[in-house]
Amino acid sequence: MRTKTNRHLTRSLIAAACALACFSAEAAKIVITSRDAPGVGFNDPTPVAPVGGNTGTTLGQQRLNVYRYVADIWEKNLQSNVDITVSAGWEALTCTSSSAVLGSAGAWNLWHDFPGGKPGTWYPQALANKIAGVNLSGNEPEAPGEYNNVDIKTQFNVNLGNPGCLDGSPFYLGLDGNAGTKVNFVETLLHELGHGLGFAVSTVDTGTGYRYAADGSGFFPTGGLPSVWESFMFDNTKQKSWLQMSNAERKASAINPLQLAWTGANAVAGATMLKATQQVKTSSPAVGGSGVYDLSPSLFGPAVPNSGNLGVLANIAAQAGEAGPGCDPFNAANRAAAFGKVPVISRGGCAFAIKVKNAQDAGAVGVLLANNVAGAFTPGGTDSSVTIPSAGVSQAAGDALKAAIKAAVPYGSRLKPGTVAATFGIDNTRISGADGQGRPLLYTPATLARGSSVSHWDVTASPNLLMEPNINTDLGTVLTPPKDLTLPLLKDIGW
Known part of the structure; x- marks a missing residue:
């Protein structure tokens, strides 16, 4: 990221004032410039079949087609008399077989104290240009092949999906949203360009507040x-x-x-x-065991309803050698605990859909996935074979639910221990x-x-x-x- 200050604006103040007075806003135009070497990224000649409305027949052309498709979406939503410039590249970013940096984008130049902006306030260059009505970096010299005057700089992982880099999960380059288990590049790029346009508090260090x-x-x-x-x-x-x-x-x-x-x-x-807040409501025979907890429905499996029975909650035990709770097929003890019930399974070790599918295979009728850090979350992933509902709850809620399940046991009989029943609910007073x-x-x-x-x-x-x-x-x-x-x-x- 580079920054600009008002000392660079001397030559453009008159032109900017005229632009503000003389022109009305037009639909934005986004100009994409590749900085990839021959044979790399947008220039990759690897033959591919057209997919999901993307008619490109090489890997590089399909990548460029997605960029143009996403840029067109942004152009239809923005107004600016100044071209929005994007320097785009494909690079070898950090990754392992199970995780990867997909890419990033951001405003490459920042401005303050330009015509039309709030005094003493940082703006990303694309927005500053739109407000000023001129390209604020247009008077600055730039060497051939450089990109120092662009509005937005993007970089995405050229190795994604290859062995050693989130194996088997490459970018999906179709335009129809049917990404399946692949990473939807249209949505990823749409998101990242949003950051470059200004959806970020880039001039505050959130770790210090400086x-x-x-x-x-x-x-x-x-x-x-x-x-x-x-x-x-x-x-x-x-x-x-x-x-x-x-x-x-x-x-x-x-x-x-x-x-x-x-x-x-x-x-x-x-x-x-935004919709009303969805919840899970529990009923326990133990004192203090009943409660109401916010939940976030998983992005896979059947939709979570706003009302109705969820089932009896259950705890499962750790299994030797598994990467995390519920990551391996359930052993006999956990199958017995989960059968016909709703296990509460903590996050970590493997994908959410794997945990839910293992519970489903053990006879569970639903799953509550508890966060392993403070805060809420939405369980993501895809698996068309998941047929039971699941949802995420906070770490605090997960801990409370697990404790309530244990506390209810003595309130039953030797043949039928006490249980905690759960139902779906909604709080219409909270968005x-x-x-x-x-x-x-x-x-x-x-x-x-x-x-x-x-x-x-x-x-x-x-x-x-x-x-x-x-x-x-x-x-x-x-x-x-x-x-x-x-x-x-x-x-x-x-x-």
Whole structure:
């Protein structure tokens, strides 16, 4: 990331003023430039068959077709008189057989104190150009083959799906959304370009609360400038916006689960698309054993209803040699415990769908997946053979449910131990992914996730949103309510 300051703007102030007065906003134009070497990335000549509406017959052409398809979606949603420039490349990013960095994108240049912008406020270049009406870096020299004046820089993992790099799970390059077990590149790129356009608080170090210095020299405890984002970020615990906070308060707010709301008028109005909060309600014969817990339905298997019986809850025991709870086919003891019941299984060690399928094979009628860290989550994945409902609950809820199952046992008989029964429910007074005033929540897990915390919508939102930290399987390409809240937020910051 590079930064620009007002000392670079001297030559463009007059032109910018004319642009603001003389032109109305036009549909945006996105220009994609490849920085790949011959034979790599967009230039990969490997023959492939057309897939899902992508007519390219080489791997490189299919990749470029997805870029153009996604750029066209963004162009139809944005207005700017200045071309939006993207430097795109395919690189060997960090990966193992079971995990991988898919890619990233971000604003490559940042500006403050330009014509039309809020004084003393950082903006990503594409948005700054749109507001100023000119290309703010257009007067700066650039060597042939460089990309230092671009608005957005992207990079994606060229090895994804190959042996040693998330084996067998490459990018799906179709345009129809039928990615199956592959990684949907359309959604991934749509998401990442959203960050590059400004869906990020890139000028605050969320680990310290420090702001980026006005001269672009780094993050410091004093002297930094706020991001255009900060006036819309309101912490319900402190009852302050990030503009009003100290470094320490911003640091704490970034790890304050379900308490950081977005107050921009467009996104708040659009948040009426979010559904009421789904819950699981339990009944136990033990004192204090009954409860009500928020849940997030899994993205695979049958839909979780808003009401009706879930079943009797059960605990399962750890099995020798397994990577995590429920990751191996259930042994005899766990099959007996899960048969006809709903096991509570902790996250970790393997994919959520594997845990649910193993429980299903053991005769379970449903599964509650408990987080292994603080905060909510949505169990993702795909498996068309899963036929039982499942959902995620928080770590605290999982611990409480497991304890309640144990506590209920003595309240039965020797032949029929006491049990905890669970039903589905809904809290119509609370909107999922929003605070009590209906303002959408930003992602602030209790453990800081650098690059993800604060710069995404919270994972409790239902339906799932494009700019959550995970690319969920139920996303589409519509960026506005009642499907999504991406464009309303971008409009709040000036698009």
